[in-house]
Amino acid sequence: MVTYRICCKYFISTQYLFLGSLGRKPKLVEKSVQSKPIIELRSLSKSFGDKNIINNFNLAINNGEFLTILGPSGCGKTTVLRLIAGLEELDEGSIILNGEDITNVPAEKRHVNTVFQSYALFPHMTIFENVAFGLRMQKVPNDEIQTRVMEALRMVRLDDMAKRKPAQLSGGQQQRIAIARAVVNKPEVLLLDESLSALDYKLRKEMQNELKALQRQLGITFIFVTHDQEEALTMSDRIIVMNKGNIEQDGSPRDIYEDPKNLFVAKFIGEINIFDAKVIERKTANKVIANVEGRICEIDTDMDVSADQKLKVLLRPEDIVIEELDENENSKAIIGHIVDRSYKGMTLESTVILDHNNMKVLVSEFFNEDDPHIDHSVGQKVALTWHEGWEVVLNDENSQ
Numbered sequence: 001m002v003t004y005r006i007c008c009k010y011f012i013s014t015q016y017l018f019l020g021s022l023g024r025k026p027k028l029v030e031k032s033v034q035s036k037p038i039i040e041l042r043s044l045s046k047s048f049g050d051k052n053i054i055n056n057f058n059l060a061i062n063n064g065e066f067l068t069i070l071g072p073s074g075c076g077k078t079t080v081l082r083l084i085a086g087l088e089e090l091d092e093g094s095i096i097l098n099g100e101d102i103t104n105v106p107a108e109k110r111h112v113n114t115v116f117q118s119y120a121l122f123p124h125m126t127i128f129e130n131v132a133f134g135l136r137m138q139k140v141p142n143d144e145i146q147t148r149v150m151e152a153l154r155m156v157r158l159d160d161m162a163k164r165k166p167a168q169l170s171g172g173q174q175q176r177i178a179i180a181r182a183v184v185n186k187p188e189v190l191l192l193d194e195s196l197s198a199l200d201y202k203l204r205k206e207m208q209n210e211l212k213a214l215q216r217q218l219g220i221t222f223i224f225v226t227h228d229q230e231e232a233l234t235m236s237d238r239i240i241v242m243n244k245g246n247i248e249q250d251g252s253p254r255d256i257y258e259d260p261k262n263l264f265v266a267k268f269i270g271e272i273n274i275f276d277a278k279v280i281e282r283k284t285a286n287k288v289i290a291n292v293e294g295r296i297c298e299i300d301t302d303m304d305v306s307a308d309q310k311l312k313v314l315l316r317p318e319d320i321v322i323e324e325l326d327e328n329e330n331s332k333a334i335i336g337h338i339v340d341r342s343y344k345g346m347t348l349e350s351t352v353i354l355d356h357n358n359m360k361v362l363v364s365e366f367f368n369e370d371d372p373h374i375d376h377s378v379g380q381k382v383a384l385t386w387h388e389g390w391e392v393v394l395n396d397e398n399s400q
């Protein structure tokens, strides 16, 4: 444990220093998925009574992709999933699976399977019979059922539990059985609706890794629905952020976290500090001189801006550099004082109140015992700047 923590600290702090010297965040190696769409949702609309839930919803999901639909409760995530599964009828639009229009194909004939939040295992049946159920309904021969069920159970590493009943399994194991029951039908697409939300924190973390590994191993397209942003960032190749039935942003986890397109996405994913800024003048094609909370500095933007235009500058807690105030050295910084400080394992978090407007700013520093700057304390006057180029700049009028 100690070695692990030291390694982590070393990795993160060296990465952090390396980044600081480069002035940009590290490149991640991202898995490539086939760019051929397996599912196309074309202009979907759905209302319940007179309440419109989904309106003109368009999305192409690539073959082999782990796609997460993320959004607040009630935004329509499950409705999208149920429309794909054929469990709800569309008002308008069409659904294409592998080039074939399946809009009017009944749920049981679609090559998609759903794993729900409640695993819905039959309590009186053995694990084997639970997994075999769909195949028996399809009148698959017995010897083939035997082979396919055991193969699916081996895949989720529960083949030694085939004779048990669901009540004799833990929550995580039951969840794996629900997945085995879905994959035994060899679906082209697996739909997972809040499938991990009933698990406790530790098990949930383990299952996130297992599910991701399983998806890579199976090569099946996964469409995963969650309102948990951390889960979405950890597991997905691509995230769709939804709000009130619309797509706010469609991108890789890194795009969504580091380059949110609007304030809704920025606030929904992780912590963010939102500074008011006013344009002074353009300096180069992608740099503007601006007044950000009283700090005259350069910000990165190629937006078409004019003098005095209001902007928003968005900074994650880890983007901000916090230093002890030295009036001579930090005259170009934003000034405040620390009101709270908390240890988070690999990071130290400070809450800073800005002197000029009492705004609360959250700052996160990677923990490094050798760094004297980490020695800040509550009450201390501090100067805030940020790693050049890490800011996200939004138009004030677009950022509502």
Ligand SMILES: Nc1ncnc2c1ncn2[C@@H]1O[C@H](COP(=O)(O)OP(=O)(O)OP(=O)(O)O)[C@@H](O)[C@H]1O
Residues within 6 Å of the ligand: 048, 053, 071, 072, 073, 074, 075, 076, 077, 078, 079, 080, 227
């Ligand atoms: N069968 C239904 N009849 C009437 N209203 C429904 C029905 N199903 C869903 N709704 C409504 O549609 C809206 C979207 O529901 P949906 O379940 O798709 O949201 P969600 O984003 O998945 O939310 P959550 O994260 O809470 O599950 C909600 O206001 C919900 O009350």
